[in-house]
Amino acid sequence: MLPTLDEIFEEFADLDREDQSQYLLELGDGLPSFPVDARTELNRVHGCQSQVWLITETDGTGGEAAFTIRADSDSNIVRGLIAILQAAFNSKTAQQILDYDILGVFQRLDLQQHISPQRRNGLRGMVERILLLAHRHLSDDGQGNSIASLVVHVDSCAVPAKFLPVPVQSLDGEQIRRQFPVLNRPLASGQLPVYLDSGASAQKPQVVIDKEREVEEQYFANAHRGTYQFGLRIDEEFEGARTAIARFLNAASDSSIVFTPGTTVGLNMIAFGWGRRHVQPGDEILTTVMEHHANFVPWQQLAKERGATLRLIPLTADGRLDLGQLDEVLNSRTKVIAITAMSNMLGTVNPVGEIVRRARQVGACVVVDGAQSVPHMTTDLQAIDADFLVFSGHKLYGPTGVGVLYGKPERLEEMDPIIFGGHMISEVRIEESTWSPAPAKFEAGTMPIVQAIALGEAVRWIQSIGLEAIHQHEQTLLKSTIERLKAVPGITIYGPELEHRGGIVSFRIEGIHPEDLAALLDQKGVFTRHGHHCTMPLHGHLGVSATTRVSLAAYNTQSDIEQLMQAIDFARRTLKKV
Numbered sequence: 262m263l264p265t266l267d268e269i270f271e272e273f274a275d276l277d278r279e280d281q282s283q284y285l286l287e288l289g290d291g292l293p294s295f296p297v298d299a300r301t302e303l304n305r306v307h308g309c310q311s312q313v314w315l316i317t318e319t320d321g322t323g324g325e326a327a328f329t330i331r332a333d334s335d336s337n338i339v340r341g342l343i344a345i346l347q348a349a350f351n352s353k354t355a356q357q358i359l360d361y362d363i364l365g366v367f368q369r370l371d372l373q374q375h376i377s378p379q380r381r382n383g384l385r386g387m388v389e390r391i392l393l394l395a396h397r398h399l400s401d402d403g404q405g406n407s408i409a410s411l412v413v414h415v416d417s418c419a420v421p422a423k424f425l426p427v428p429v430q431s432l433d434g435e436q437i438r439r440q441f442p443v444l445n446r447p448l449a450s451g452q453l454p455v456y457l458d459s460g461a462s463a464q465k466p467q468v469v470i471d472k473e474r475e476v477e478e479q480y481f482a483n484a485h486r487g488t489y490q491f492g493l494r495i496d497e498e499f500e501g502a503r504t505a506i507a508r509f510l511n512a513a514s515d516s517s518i519v520f521t522p523g524t525t526v527g528l529n530m531i532a533f534g535w536g537r538r539h540v541q542p543g544d545e546i547l548t549t550v551m552e553h554h555a556n557f558v559p560w561q562q563l564a565k566e567r568g569a570t571l572r573l574i575p576l577t578a579d580g581r582l583d584l585g586q587l588d589e590v591l592n593s594r595t596k597v598i599a600i601t602a603m604s605n606m607l608g609t610v611n612p613v614g615e616i617v618r619r620a621r622q623v624g625a626c627v628v629v630d631g632a633q634s635v636p637h638m639t640t641d642l643q644a645i646d647a648d649f650l651v652f653s654g655h656k657l658y659g660p661t662g663v664g665v666l667y668g669k670p671e672r673l674e675e676m677d678p679i680i681f682g683g684h685m686i687s688e689v690r691i692e693e694s695t696w697s698p699a700p701a702k703f704e705a706g707t708m709p710i711v712q713a714i715a716l717g718e719a720v721r722w723i724q725s726i727g728l729e730a731i732h733q734h735e736q737t738l739l740k741s742t743i744e745r746l747k748a749v750p751g752i753t754i755y756g757p758e759l760e761h762r763g764g765i766v767s768f769r770i771e772g773i774h775p776e777d778l779a780a781l782l783d784q785k786g787v788f789t790r791h792g793h794h795c796t797m798p799l800h801g802h803l804g805v806s807a808t809t810r811v812s813l814a815a816y817n818t819q820s821d822i823e824q825l826m827q828a829i830d831f832a833r834r835t836l837k838k839v
């Protein structure tokens with residue numbers, strides 16, 4: 262029997278700090294058991310250092326239904342925090358949960374002194390999830406908006422000063438879509454485009470387009486050069502974007518965020534700036550067959566150049582990493598593990614935190630390709646503890662030509678620049694030159710300044726909605742996409758079940774070439790991608806040369822999925838496959 266909130270308050274008041282921490286652990290010990298089959302990716306709370314799963318149950322429908330929060334974690338302290346959340350929220354209705362001053366509870370217990378900044382992020386993630394589920398319950402009953410977005414605003418994600426849960430606005434796919442001009446311009450046929458290729462590049466909301474225009478029209482100048490008014494303003498905006506991105510990823514410091522032209526360049530910078538210096542003949546580089554060419558070819562080439570061996574973590578039949586076989590391929594010779602956080606073909610979400618933990622045991626450096634994961638699920642760099650992570654702006658509702666390379670300070674210190682020139686130097690003499698500290702060391706020449714500033718705006722736009730809410734929205738659409746596709750005769754869908762994947766589905770329909778299918782879908786205004794998606798080794802592994810890929814983003818709606826299904830039907834009829 263869990264104590265009530267009043268009992269918890271009373272105990273806390275009577276105990277000194279050390280005993281309070283002990284009491285928190287005891288609260289965790291008394292947590293009711295959590296269903297094993299609910300430990301799925303869908304129920305996992307992102308942003309936590311430890312594993313946390315959370316679901317809610319209600320004793321009915323409608324506004325009067327009482328909620329029960331059920332959650333579990335592999336961390337005892339987090340279990341204690343769950344017990345507090347249960348004491349605070351259980352038996353309340355959705356509206357009472359939304360109105361409840363949970364911040365007041367945390368302050369009264371002075372929880373901050375018991376938990377690290379990373380755990381605070383995890384706690385924030387749990388509260389966000391509960392508020393989202395409560396809001397959704399009301400919405401499903403027609404008492405609110407369709408899908409709610411609730412953000413726990415924390416001024417600095419790195420060291421949050423306080424918890425401030427506030428509902429901001431609803432994540433209604435249609436409402437989000439209206440913010441994207443290109444999606445609201447009719448095609449020649451008169452219909453609006455159904456854009457299902459965000460895995461290649463996402464569209465940009467008006468605020469991002471406006472930001473680019475604002476810079477160009479009002480204060481453009483080169484960055485880190487002039488100290489005149491435009492120069493100062495551009496520096497402020499450019500560095501402001503860096504700070505926004507660092508907070509978005511919960512990076513420990515802004516100087517760990519290096520602007521690059523994109524994921525591909527970032528990965529090459531790591532392979533040839535860090536790898537060339539640290540990978541020796543006889544060493545091993547561990548990667549996977551599901552990597553995008555951008556995270557495969559540089560390592561393949563580096564291995565050849567350095568006399569190292571490229572090894573692969575085996576996959577399970579459903580396209581996940583077979584961690585049971587990790588010991589076969591990970592050993593003291595492993596210098597680098599280069600892994601995608603989410604496959605751009607299978608949609609598989611890889612357990613990066615676990616890979617990092619295993620890498621630490623052999624001293625390997627972990628390079629994460631976050632191109633597909635960063636736009637769609639919370640990335641907490643301090644929690645996952647990876648050495649490097651890269652992503653591209655254009656998949657994150659931002660412009661092309663800009664991306665980010667994150668590196669731990671010590672890794673950036675031991676990495677050489679591969680591009681030399683202005684701004685990155687400390688001193689240049691005829692015989693020798695020395696470099697500035699990171700990030701300048703890796704930002705030679707004129708950066709994509711306008712694009713970087715607009716990427717900062719894209720990050721703020723995402724935060725104004727809440728990445729957790731976007732993720733939930735995409736997962737809901739993904740579920741219905743997979744369910745509907747499964748009913749198509751002759752279809753093969755690649756990749757794991759829903760709980761292990763993000764918003765990407767690749768498939769083939771027997772007798773229909775993916776290129777023909779994409780062309781016929783296009784005739785109906787439905788934009789998908791076909792081909793090998795820059796994953797030839799993976800397609801080879803699956804024994805196919807090409808697939809059709811549907812990839813989702815915040816602006817997609819259920820109506821997009823309906824139109825996709827109608828267009829597939831049209832293609833099957835046209836090709837006489839019905």
Ligand code: PLP
Binds near residue numbers: 460461604630
């Ligand atoms: N990695 C993954 C997983 C991707 O999906 C992509 C692009 O599709 C890339 C890397 C390459 O990104 P970019 O072309 O922006 O350099």
